[in-house]
Amino acid sequence: MKNKIYLERSKPTYKGNLHLHTTWSDGSLPAAEVVEAFKEKGYHFVCISDHDIYARTDEFNTDAFITIPGMERGGLNPIADKDPGYHFGVIDDPSEQPEQQRFEHLQTFPIPIPWEGDHSPQALIDEMRSHGNLVIFNHPEWHLTRFEDMVKYKRFFAIEIYNHATEWSTTSSYGTAYWDHALQNGQRVFGIAADDSHGHDKNWKIAEYGGGWVQVQSEALTHPDIVSNLKQGSFYSSTGPEIYDLRVEEGQLMIECSPCKFIMFKAFPLRGPFVGNHESGEPMTAASMSIEEEMQYIRVECIDFDGRVAWSNPVFVADLLEGDE
Ligand SMILES: [Zn+2]
Ligand SMILES: [Zn+2]
Known part of the structure; x- marks a missing residue:
């Protein structure tokens, strides 16, 4: 059996939240204030993942903090206008040569997305990928996704296994059973803990953000390095x-x-x-x-x-x- 190192004590690690909302969709604070809130908590990166609007921001980046371009794409419901259906985390992957143009800052996307049968989630995943993005299967537990439905879908690189906002609001935060189900069915997917925070109110005694994160081992704190290490699974998730x-x-x-x-x-x-x-x-x-x-x-x-x-x-x-x- 080969020896292999997955996480190495001596390597630099960076703390990040890949799921949050701002006033670009249904969050309470503008992106600049949300970014400050995470910087204050010691994070190194976030993905501004608003609903159906892509964020590509360089203006918040410093030597010690970066934003990863992305969004949350949803509004795909088997029964029209009835949530929950499917939400996917979408993260810009600079290592891909996309077939189609990359999404631009504040590019918006139509919702609801018409449900055209069981292939609709896969079509959405593939469309996001064709524009040079990684895809995360977001909060299956909150959506009460059927296990047998989830394993029909491929080409997402990770499942959200902990979603802090749904723990905070509805105690339906843990997607690890979905993760095991996917793994047992031969899918090679990683697990991601994230906040999905909307309010970012510093005065709440029971905090709605800063509850779930990824810790990525990477040579450098750059968008290509962080995403490349996410893709390779050189990270762990934590609460x-x-x-x-x-x-x-x-x-x-x-x-x-x-x-x-x-x-x-x-x-x-x-x-x-x-x-x-x-x-x-x-x-x-x-x-x-x-x-x-x-x-x-x-x-x-x-x-x-x-x-x-x-x-x-x-x-x-x-x-x-x-x-x-
Ligand atoms: Zn969502
Ligand atoms: Zn969300």
């Missing part, structure tokens, strides 16, 4: 804990994290170990497991003493066996 290192060495999957209550290896189809110092209650900062060749994928969840979670991306075991004797 609190940190993952410092994740690697395979001599058939062992090893993780290092900030002090946690439990570390759970979610392996399929053979369940991995669930590690916790239950008796002593001592915090854990590392764990490992033996990889079995029959395993399809393994992902790790680190849960802190407040119940907050850091999710690694999946380790695909076939990648470790390729070319093996």
